[in-house]
Amino acid sequence: MANSLNTIQIKEIMALLPHRYPFLLIDRVTDYTLGESIVAYKNITINEQCFLGHFPGEPIFPGVLILEAMAQAAGVLGFKTIGNNDKLYLYAGVDKARFKTPVVPGDQLVIKVRLIKEKRGIWKFEGKALVDDKEACTAEFMCAMRDLDI
DSSP states (O other), X not given: OOOGGGOBOHHHHHHHOOOOTTSOOOOEEEEEETTTEEEEEEEOOTTOGGGGTSSTXXXXXXXXXXXXXXXXXXXXXXXXXXXXXXXXXXXXXXXXEEEOSOOOTTOEEEEEEEEEEEETTEEEEEEEEEETTEEEEEEEEEEEEEESOO
């Protein structure tokens, strides 16, 4: 079980990330180590707006939103590590993305992101999204810190 000192609830996540409904895809963080890794959760409910048009009758959570959830977890880690200094945390690239099993309403995504390296404001991560301890998605991706006035 995660140490309560390393948990982040939704109000703090909202203070760190600029995203809002329906694009805020992290519900809580249960563990993180500054500059190293983070574990976040996303509860998938039938009320997600994407299910209105994504495979009606057989709702599957879009893979691109799983990747976005990984990036948001990485953003929380980045802002906790260096501070939120009026910056945006933007995707810079995605590599080796693999979608291994569908994610459906009722699932809980466990998002595990590990920092591989950081160089000149570009952060490279390895991410995994799991449902019931099974990999649903894996990817390597890069994010960049940029000033708000892009």
